Amino acid sequence: MNERRWSAVDAYFTKTIVKQDAALEAALAANATAGLPQIDVSPPHGKLLHLLARMAGTRKALEIGALGGYSTIWIARALPQDGRLVTLEASETHAAVARRNIARASLSDKVEVRVAPALESLPKIEAEGLAPFDFVFIDADKEQTAEYFAWAVKLAAPGAAIVVDNVIRDGRVAHAKDRDARVRGIRRFLEAVAAEPRVTATTLQTVGSKGYDGFTLAVVGR
Numbered sequence: 001m002n003e004r005r006w007s008a009v010d011a012y013f014t015k016t017i018v019k020q021d022a023a024l025e026a027a028l029a030a031n032a033t034a035g036l037p038q039i040d041v042s043p044p045h046g047k048l049l050h051l052l053a054r055m056a057g058t059r060k061a062l063e064i065g066a067l068g069g070y071s072t073i074w075i076a077r078a079l080p081q082d083g084r085l086v087t088l089e090a091s092e093t094h095a096a097v098a099r100r101n102i103a104r105a106s107l108s109d110k111v112e113v114r115v116a117p118a119l120e121s122l123p124k125i126e127a128e129g130l131a132p133f134d135f136v137f138i139d140a141d142k143e144q145t146a147e148y149f150a151w152a153v154k155l156a157a158p159g160a161a162i163v164v165d166n167v168i169r170d171g172r173v174a175h176a177k178d179r180d181a182r183v184r185g186i187r188r189f190l191e192a193v194a195a196e197p198r199v200t201a202t203t204l205q206t207v208g209s210k211g212y213d214g215f216t217l218a219v220v221g222r
């Protein structure tokens with residue numbers, strides 16, 4: 001098995017059942033044109049986020065790490081008419097691209113893009129009474145994933161789903177002595193999950209157009 005085959009299978013499912021539309025395709029094209037790193041979730045993964053958000057009955061969603069807003073669009077499309085999504089982005093450049101992509105998808109009325117380091121925005125979101133959130137997607141700098149997870153639990157509604165991207169990293173997550181700061185950040189996050197009595201969780205390894213990686217899904221108790 002190799003990455004070319006994984007990508008071909010992702011392309012097959014994207015065309016057949018994921019049904020990525022023009023606004024999502026345009027978002028990926030705009031991100032590439034703007035020179036953003038091509039680390040958006042894959043189309044099948046985006047569709048999974050959409051389906052999980054629907055299954056969680058999401059009215060309010062929080063995303064930590066917008067990049068160009070590709071996953072934002074998938075999640076926002078799971079929201080009801082009066083639903084709301086707040087997405088946090090540290091880079092002004094990325095946020096500007098995300099806002100244009102979100103506007104092209106006609107989602108600007110539901111989505112707010114906040115530009116600041118997430119650990120500055122999260123206390124403000126709490127103070128403004130924007131919580132509780134039914135669905136949280138964490139996909140930002142991996143070093144601080146444990147802190148983002150703690151905030152996600154704090155701001156979560158009973159029964160909320162929390163999804164965390166990039167927890168496998170070519171399998172390096174299983175190497176306790178790995179020196180990479182991102183791998184260590186993810187391991188620190190997973191230790192926090194294990195020690196957190198308010199959530200129950202699992203991790204799925206994935207292959208596809210984004211290589212070998214995976215995500216953690218945690219559900220908050222009722």
Ligand code: DHB
Nearest residue numbers: 039040041139140165166
């Ligand atoms: C990286 C970050 C991501 O969110 C991702 O999906 C893939 C890679 C990274 O920082 O390397």
Ligand code: MG
Nearest residue numbers: 039139165166
């Ligand atoms: Mg990611």
